[in-house]
Amino acid sequence: MNCKRQTRLENKDTKLTIRITESEVEEIDSFLKGNPRFSSRSEFIRFAALDYVAQNRIKILGPNEVSLKLDKIMEQTLAFAIREGFFNDRNDAIMEILNEARSSGLISKIIDAKNSELKAVMDRSREFQPESNTSGLKTRSNQDQK
Numbered sequence: 275m276n277c278k279r280q281t282r283l284e285n286k287d288t289k290l291t292i293r294i295t296e297s298e299v300e301e302i303d304s305f306l307k308g309n310p311r312f313s314s315r316s317e318f319i320r321f322a323a324l325d326y327v328a329q330n331r332i333k334i335l336g337p338n339e340v341s342l343k344l345d346k347i348m349e350q351t352l353a354f355a356i357r358e359g360f361f362n363d364r365n366d367a368i369m370e371i372l373n374e375a376r377s378s379g380l381i382s383k384i385i386d387a388k389n390s391e392l393k394a395v396m397d398r399s400r401e402f403q404p405e406s407n408t409s410g411l412k413t414r415s416n417q418d419q420k
Contacts, residue, residue, distance in 0.1 A: 292319070303315075305318075313399060314399060317395075
C-alpha cells in the first residue's frame with residue numbers, strides 16, 4: 275500500500291491556479307457540454323494551453339505560406355548550412371528537411387508519439403476524477419417522489 279501511495283505522489287502533476295471571470299467559466303462549461311472529448315475543465319484548459327503553444331510556434335500566414343520561429347541554435351545551424359552551400363536559402367533548407375522527415379517516416383513517428391502522450395494525459399486525468407455517487411442520486415429521486 276505504501277508503494278501505491280508513493281507512486282501516486284511521484285506522478286502528481288503541478289497544480290496551477292488561474293483567475294477567470296464567471297462568464298468565461300460559463301463559456302468553457304457550455305463548450306464542454308457539447309464536447310465529451312474532455313472529461314474536466316482542467317483537461318480542457320491543459321489541452322487548450324498546449325495547443326496554443328503549438329499553434330504559435332508555427333504560424334500559418336496564408337494558403338501556402340508558413341512562418342517558423344526557430345530557436346537560436348537551429349537558426350545558427352541553418353545559416354551555417356546555407357553559407358556552406360548545402361541549401362540555397364532558409365526556405366530550401368526547411369523544405370528539404372521536412373521532405374526528408376516525411377519520406378523517412380519521422381513525421382508519422384512524431385505524430386504517433388504525440389498521440390500516445392495525449393492519451394497518457396487523458397488517462398491520468400481520469401485517475402483523478404471523482405467517482406459518481408449514484409446512490410446519492412437515487413436518494414434524491416426517492417425524496418422527490420414523496
